[in-house]
Amino acid sequence: MTAPPPTPPASGRGVRSALADAARGFADFSATPRLDAELLMAHALGITRERMILGHLDSPAPDxxxxxxxxxxxxxxxxxxxxTRDFWTVTLDxxxxxxxxxxxxxxxIEAAVEHFAARAPARLLDLGTGSGALLLAALDQWPGATGVGVDSADAALAIASANAARLGMADRATFVRGDWATGIADRFDLILANPPYIAADEALAAEVRDHEPxxxxxxxxxxxxxxxxxxxDLPRLLAPGGxxxxxxxxxxxxxxxxxxxxxxLSPTVRADLGGRPRAIIAIGTAMDRS
Known part of the structure; x- marks a missing residue:
């Protein structure tokens, strides 16, 4: 005997209509209202977004x-x-x-992959590591590398350390509390940094201004x-060819x-996918690299 279909929630809404309603509500402030709705629905269902789209659009919307x-x-x-947030090839908490x-x-990371080409950097440094995103993405790109992430915030260091452990990189990534490069004495093949760079009077979207540190x-x-x-500090921290x-x-x-x-150091500007300047690649002189 075929089992009866699941009883819909009291509102009578299924996933498909709930997604449409949510996306309409998000459209006033989000550049990706439908994607936002789908990510939240998948999270509520406890499944991937892809699985939801392929097999659950006609299911009842979860409470x-x-x-x-x-x-x-x-x-x-x-x-x-x-x-969670996906970044490069890793998923971060x-x-x-x-x-x-x-x-x-x-x-x-794209610029680093291009710079090192067939060779791999052995030692990495991430200044202002935050969630560990740049360091852990680079370690995933180069499985033989090890690295250090520096941050001044204890909350960030705790999250970065937990991400490294969950990704199986705890033995390759060390996270330390510090003030940028102060106290760092080693030399590194690759140094990554995403520091704060927004001027105090610059306008930001409410979701950034009111929620992020x-x-x-x-x-x-x-x-x-x-x-x-x-x-x-970069010249003393960079290894030859780094x-x-x-x-x-x-x-x-x-x-x-x-x-x-x-x-x-010699700077080169790298644009992002939108064509805007997004990174500076700093390398030593020819003498430094020899």
Whole structure:
């Protein structure tokens, strides 16, 4: 005897109609309203988004979905609601107190892959590691490498360490509390950094301004304070043939390039997929690389 279909929730809504309603509500403030709704629905169902789309659009909407929609309507970031964010080839746990990794930051990993080509960097340094996104993505890219992540926030270090353990990289990634490069004495083949670079008076979307940690977003001196703090240390930290790759705001290419050049390194600007300047690749002189 065929089992009867599941009883729909009291509202009578199924997944398909609930997704449409949520997406309409998100459209006023989100650039990806349908995607937001699908990610929240998949989280409420406890399955992947792909599985939901392929086999659950006609299922009853779960009771917990409405509460997730309410949080999103208050402009809470999707990553904080679901607790995860995909970055490069890894999935990271994230939470309030740590910057949410962005696809734009993958530009740094792409630049590193191009710089090292067939050879692999052995020692990595991630300044301002946050969730560990850049370091752990690079370690996943080069399984023989080891690295150090530095951050001044205990909450970020705890999340980064937990991510490394969950990804099976605890023996390859060390996380330390520090003030940029102060106290770091080793030399590294690859240095990555996504420092705070937003000027204090710059306007941000509410979901960023009201939810993500200000210390990971804003910097004094027109957004350049962090670069001025650690760029002078890069020459002593870089191993011969190595590269430091720094994320920048799209209007900061000239200013950060000048800081890199003043430190004795050669800067190259790398654009993101949208064509905007997103990273500075800093390498030593020909003599340094020999």
């Amino acid at each position: 917990g979905f409405a509460a997730l929609v309410t949080r999103r309507l208050a402009h809470e970031p999707i990553a904080y609601i679901t607790g 994230v939470a309030p107190g740590v910057l949410i990794p962005r696809a734009d930051s993958e530009t740094l 200000a210390a990971a977003l804003f910097a004094a001196e027109g957004g350049l304070a962090a670069y001025r703090a650690f760029v002078p 590269a430091a790759i720094l994320e920048i705001g799209w209007k900061q290419a000239d200013a950060v390039s000048a800081l890199v050049a003043a430190a004795g």
